[in-house]
Amino acid sequence: TTILGGLDPPTQVTLAEIPGLPESGDLVEYLEQHDAVEPETLRENLRGFAESAAVGTPDPLDSEAEALDPFPVELFPEPVRRFVAEASRALGCEPGFMALPTLAVAAAAIGNAYRLELKPGWTEPAILWAVIVGESGTLKTPAFKLATAPIRELQTQLLHEHREAAQDYAEEALYYERELSRWKRDKGIAKPPTKPQPPTAERLLVSDTTIEALAPILQQNPRGVLLCRDELAGWIGSFDRYASGKGTDASNWLSIHGGETLIVDRKTSHPQMLHVPRAAVSLIGGIQPGILAKYFDQEHRESGLAARLLMAWPPRRPKRWTDSAISPELEAAYADVIKSLYELPLELSERQEVIPAVMRLTPEAREVWIQFYNEHGQQQVELEGDLSAAWSKLEGYAARLTLVVHLLRWASGEELLGDLTQVDAASVQAGAALSRWFGAQARRVYAMLEETETQAAQRRLLDWISARGGRVTVREVQQGHRQFVTSDEARRALQRLTEKGMGRWETLASGSSGGRPSEAFVLRGSGDIVANS
Numbered sequence: 001t002t003i004l005g006g007l008d009p010p011t012q013v014t015l016a017e018i019p020g021l022p023e024s025g026d027l028v029e030y031l032e033q034h035d036a037v038e039p040e041t042l043r044e045n046l047r048g049f050a051e052s053a054a055v056g057t058p059d060p061l062d063s064e065a066e067a068l069d070p071f072p073v074e075l076f077p078e079p080v081r082r083f084v085a086e087a088s089r090a091l092g093c094e095p096g097f098m099a100l101p102t103l104a105v106a107a108a109a110i111g112n113a114y115r116l117e118l119k120p121g122w123t124e125p126a127i128l129w130a131v132i133v134g135e136s137g138t139l140k141t142p143a144f145k146l147a148t149a150p151i152r153e154l155q156t157q158l159l160h161e162h163r164e165a166a167q168d169y170a171e172e173a174l175y176y177e178r179e180l181s182r183w184k185r186d187k188g189i190a191k192p193p194t195k196p197q198p199p200t201a202e203r204l205l206v207s208d209t210t211i212e213a214l215a216p217i218l219q220q221n222p223r224g225v226l227l228c229r230d231e232l233a234g235w236i237g238s239f240d241r242y243a244s245g246k247g248t249d250a251s252n253w254l255s256i257h258g259g260e261t262l263i264v265d266r267k268t269s270h271p272q273m274l275h276v277p278r279a280a281v282s283l284i285g286g287i288q289p290g291i292l293a294k295y296f297d298q299e300h301r302e303s304g305l306a307a308r309l310l311m312a313w314p315p316r317r318p319k320r321w322t323d324s325a326i327s328p329e330l331e332a333a334y335a336d337v338i339k340s341l342y343e344l345p346l347e348l349s350e351r352q353e354v355i356p357a358v359m360r361l362t363p364e365a366r367e368v369w370i371q372f373y374n375e376h377g378q379q380q381v382e383l384e385g386d387l388s389a390a391w392s393k394l395e396g397y398a399a400r401l402t403l404v405v406h407l408l409r410w411a412s413g414e415e416l417l418g419d420l421t422q423v424d425a426a427s428v429q430a431g432a433a434l435s436r437w438f439g440a441q442a443r444r445v446y447a448m449l450e451e452t453e454t455q456a457a458q459r460r461l462l463d464w465i466s467a468r469g470g471r472v473t474v475r476e477v478q479q480g481h482r483q484f485v486t487s488d489e490a491r492r493a494l495q496r497l498t499e500k501g502m503g504r505w506e507t508l509a510s511g512s513s514g515g516r517p518s519e520a521f522v523l524r525g526s527g528d529i530v531a532n533s
Contacts, residue, residue, distance in 0.1 A: 071096040075430040077412040079333040089324045094314035100130040101147035104284035109341035111224035115356040116403040124399040125259035129283040133313035140286040150335035165199035172196040215264040215274040222354035224280025232285035307389040317467030340411035364425040372432040390442040402431025470523035494521040
């Protein structure tokens, strides 16, 4: 239906139930059962089945109203919830622009410290790949910088400490060389001096990096790192360099998403082979819709790269001046939460390989997970192509988001039931709700990648209406949306949205001077919920 929905004008699809077929039977079996029936009679029978069935028009906009819902900030614990909400108001941006980098920063801070076990043999790491889709000028960058400020400050502090350690090492190296020369002159009568080891820079952040450059960083930083890029086009575009088999960066990145073992063979550097038992890299960045459509060709979708991205594409809205400002106290409280996550201890084996602590579901949380899992699985079986692939990853992401939210609750000082490693039902409910929200966003993004010019125009109109509170008059649309020359054109466009179940007409009360009442179009989800037509 996705392909048929992409036709312009859209075709009609009739879902007809044919009686007498076995389970999973189809038209071929019906024809085989009635091979003695005249062809004209068969056509009439099938036409009758179709006429008695519901007729629908497949359209990528079918789920658009749900995708326009703002990010569910209420799922975050305090003070993270208030930080995201107040920062969004202060910047004048959508809450999702603040929430996604906040989630990615929290996931990177947890890193390899913990994994969530859903059942024996199935664990999920705290690795999130979050992508904000938005046009230039939609305040992605200010939100991005504010949400990542704590990790940037920590990185600056760690690099300062490394510079001081490097100076100490330089002095120790000079002393070692002097003592080594003296030992050689004495012909090795005493024990040789101990050679000092150069200090390792603790890394929390990486930006423009290849797998070959990333591997030694991960070796020295077993917790993992955050790939932090304001514009992700360069990172996604780098995958094209290896499409012809000239490199392995693409496949290695797919393994990193699972927190799996990373092995890199190098031709010139020493050592030639790098081994990272649990490569953990969370990711945050932004990309413009047009650039996303350019890079996400069929190859990248089939490889599973696209499905691994948690994408959010909030509707664009006009900038409005606000006197709101986020308080320094709230910024400090958010930074303290992130610092607490970085203080989670890492358990290392005798070979200095990290061993993540395992978190498990309480009996009540397990019931919530099973319900989500079954509902999600039913949704996936009804999907195909890109959305089916996205749903397969959103299943695991529900667990990863559960893990992140649970530890955010702990770091925020919330009193949890029992041991920290026992994940309760509230955290699972939050993780499942976030997965559903990202699912709605995935529908919106993939619809954009496949939409016709007509559907693109309708989507832009929906965004425009949503940005103005979800309630507009025909006159407002005609005057504020340049694609409509006359009010009749604007009314017809709104009527088409009404027929698709995207909104409804509402009669406005006449003014004090009387006159004919006017109408307003109310977007679905704004005020009363409008059922699908």
